[in-house]
Amino acid sequence: MAEMRPPIESGVPDPFQYMHPMLRRNYGQWKWHDRPRPGVLHHVAESGEEVWSVRAGTQRQMDLYTVRKLCDIGDEYAEGFVHFTIRSNIEFMVTDKSKVDPLIAKLQAEGFPVGGTGNSVTMIAHTQGWLHCDIPGTDASGVVKSLMDELHAEFIREEMPNRVHITTSCCQINCGGQGDIAINIQHTKPPKINHDLVGNVCERPTVVARCPVAAIRPAVVNGKPSLEVDEKKCICCGACYPPCPPMQINDPEHSKLSIWVGGKNSNARGKPQFHKLVAAGIPNNPPRWTEAAAIVKKILHVYKKDAKDWERMADWVERIGWPRFFELTELPFTKFHIDNWRGARNTLNASTHIRF
Amino acid sequence: MAKQIHDTPMLDQLESGPWPSFVTGLKRLAKDNDMMVDLLGQLEHSYETRKGFWKGGTVGVFGYGGGIIPRFSEVASKFPDSAEFHTLRIQPPAGMHYSTAVLRQMCDVWEKHGSGLVAFHGQSGDIMFQGIRTDKVQAAFDEFNEMGFDLGGAGPAVRTSMSCIGHARCEQSCYDTARAHRDIVNTFMDDMHRPALPYKFKFKFSGCPNDCMNSVQRADMAVIGTWCDDMQVDQAEVKAFVASRGRQYVLDNVTTRCPTKCIRLKDDDTLDVDNRNCVRCMHCINVMTKALKPGKDRGVTVLIGGKRTLKIGDLFGTVVVPFMKLESQEDMDRLREIAQNTIDFFAENALEHERTGEMIDRIGLVNFLEGIGLEVDPRMIDYPRVSSYVRMDGWDEEAAKWNERKAG
Known part of the structure; x- marks a missing residue:
């Protein structure tokens, strides 16, 4: 048997070799930022240097031709460096302001939506699904593609009250995590x-x-x-x-989708919160999951109309109360909304604080 | 030219619409790649039957016990060329920066050995190279490894970590997230590559309390930047902001949204901050990005025990270090020591398949703190005990400890 090559346990790569020179030069020396338009962040360093970061959505699951195309764009407009966000958006750093608009035009022409910044609906956090998971109740990439097609207009604008983070999970382990809106599998029959x-x-x-x-x-x-x-x-x-x-446990008929609302990880204003159940029993219906998409759009529509500036989904519901949430969204309130898991007593109303 | 493509009427419907289509990408790959032809066929089969058809197994590289996610098809008789479709989890550079040169190099390696399908990034932060046959895994890993990239975690191990963009492009970043990410996680490569813990253990590094890495909910150990002095206020910029947006906007969106009502707009259009009651929530700083900034005496808060649903329900991390500096090598060594103590305690005391948060839930925070050598602190709780059902005959000694520390 041939001699096996021992691994080099190098761990986390040093990012400086892959970092845009402007970011490297001003590392830890940034002064302030603003957003000149949706999809563009503008950062100014103590040194006076400025950088514009143009953010575009990707399909996350990319073929290498797509990656190479993004590299071509990066070489032409952004000095050969890119950055990925946690939600699979790609960012191109531009040091010459006059290149921002041509870069945006190029990205749009190549089919990459520019947006996902500030108070937009940004890219959905998703899991593996039928494409690669060994225990999935549904797909992930297809659900996200369908929803982002529907929400594209809100990705490229900044017109929501505050940022909206949507997550999906294809089993009840919930790898997708907490979200302002979470769309998760909910099984309804024993294995x-x-x-x-x-x-x-x-x-x-x-x-x-x-x-x-x-x-x-x-x-x-x-x-x-x-x-x-x-x-x-x-x-x-x-x-x-x-x-x-x-x-x-997975069942084509009885593994349903459920929708949860009001999760957030940020400490801004209130403490981090878990998302709460608002709808279930939704059919797991490929290829476009239209029933789930309709409910998500309804919730977003009501939130956009009723919430005040800077209210995340959780802040908004806290102000108006859950009864009003169900009234405005026209979603049924059922016995399943009342928690009976550990700590459930803390979720009940132990007061006479009631809105009429 | 690859073999004949399967009919995929359901997936075809995901090629329309304004969002980039992964199906179009899969089809591009399938033009000269039999594995992707059958992968598309199996995925369409999943869409038709609403079922998944992958099972796990054992595939690895020499010297490591994890990092490859094995996938064998249960419908390989129909789709033989994607019978083996494993994933390589590769750790990203801290902060997820890439040169186009290194991305192209990755594409070339993946074109040679794998399917050509790659995800930037998985939920734990890995670059996921999806779709490779068992007999090609070692060669692909060797090439990535020679490029300076290493496998991530899988199974009951320290997992791949993520850090926010931090110092590289954010004025709100309160510590060097990239440095901490590498210094801490690279200490635990043995625990990442040779899974031997009760269950997974995740680190995440966010530069400020906006927690862009979602660490409070996703990490066993969340390291979140904060500051302990007064926040920085540029009153000239405050006045400019009030002039441009109006007093009402500032009242509605800055002062009334402060969770502790510690910020006031004065008659002269400057802001007055009661810093002792500021809880560092970041809201006002997020609104007034030019006028307001975190303070200059910066450091981190460490929270332990965040996780998702399995098994006892969702948990957020709990504060175990309210504040520590993270600048000198000694600071970093201290954080590494806390991490090491936590993982050692976890390894010895957690039940099989139990996360740190569940272990703390089962044994109580105080037992955990004693186990890793940290002192109790009122900043770890929302409010003190409400139940009298506890034995308190060691009260005087405990009170003496507190007084001694306070005098300290």
Whole structure:
């Protein structure tokens, strides 16, 4: 056998070798910034040097021809350097102000929307989905492409009350994270168990331990070691599925989408908040998930109309109250909106503070 | 010229519309790439059946125990050329800066060994090179590794980290996020490349309390920039802002939105800040980017235990270090020591598949603090205990400790 090459455990690469020279020169010496137009950030350094960053949306899952095209644009307009944001937008740093408009025109001509800054609806944080995940209830790239087509006008403008961060997750682990609006899979039926396979495929004690509500126990089914689920206890979360694929949780009909509202990670104004359930039972309907998109657009429409400047979704709902939220969005309020998980008492109204 | 492309009527519908289409990209690759022809076929099959068809397995590179996400198709008989479609997780440069030269080099390597499909970036921050056969994984990794890039984390390990743009292009950045990202995470390469922890452990580095890296919710250890002196106010710029936007705008959008009502607009159109009651929320600074800035005595707040839903529900991180400087090598060493103590304690005390936040929930914050050698501090809580059901016969000793520290 040929000698194997030992890895170089170099870890996180040093960014300075890949950083735009203007940013390198003024590292830690920036003075202020503004946004001359949607999609453009303008930063001024203590030295007086200025840089314009033009932000464009990408499909995140990119073919190498797209990456090379973005490189061509970077070479022509931005001195050969780019930066990616956490939400898969690409930024081109421009030191010559006169190049900003031609760069924007070029990006638009090549099909990359310019925007995603300030109080826009920026690119949706998304996960892997059917394209690459081993446990997905739905797709990710397709859901995001469909929604961003619908929300394109809000990406390229800055007309929302404050920034809107949307996230999607294709299972209930919620890799997509907290969002002003989160669109997540919500399973509605217990796993379907293939008892012929469990004994050979799954480490049964691990699976039993994984269940958040202790609904799984070892059992012998048809003479074979397997697992059974107490379906009265089961919350259909799918936590057993990753360690035990024969406990199939994904269902073309019964894995639904749910929509959550008011999550934020920033400390601006109020403390960080988790998003809250507002709608569920939405069909998981490829290729364009129109039912989910309609609800997202309705929520955004009401928020845009009713919220005041600088109110994030969470700030707005806090001001108007949840009853008004359901009234304005015309979404049904059900028993499922009332939490019964740990800490749920803290979510109930223990006062006479009620709006009429 | 690759083999005949499958009919994909559902995916075809995702080629229209103003947003860039990943389907168009996949089809471009499929023109001369059989793996992508079948990948498109399998994805269309998922769209038709509303089911996923990937399963995991074991694929790796020599010397490492993680970093490759193995994917084997369950419908390989129909789509044989994408039967193996693994992902290489590659750690990004701190702050996600790239030269076009290095991106082109990455594309060339990926064209040679893989599918040509790449995501900038995954939710943990990795560059995800998606789609490679088992027998080509080592060669692709070797080339990326020679370029100066290294595999990220997967499984029960320290994971790939992210830092915001920070000092590189943000006046609000309160510490050198890129330096901290590299100094801290590179200490734990063994724990990243050889998964042996109870479960995943994530670091994230945000330069200010706007927390652009979402660290409070996504990181076991969130390092968030802040300041401990007075915020910087340029009163001339304040006056200019009031003149251009009007007093009412400032009252409605700056002063009344302050969570502790510590900022007031005065009759002469300057701002008065009660800095002792400012909680460093960033709101006013976000509105008046030219007039207001964080203070000059900058450092970080460290929070531990943020995570997503599995298993006990969503958790935010909890303050364990209210403020520390992060400038000198000694400061960085101290942060590294806290991180090391946390990971050691986690490794020894967490249950299998338990995150740090869940462990703290189970054992209580005080036991955790004692375990990693940090003192209690009222800035770690929203309000003190409301239940009297606790044994307090060590009160005098604990009160003496506090008085001693205060005198300290």
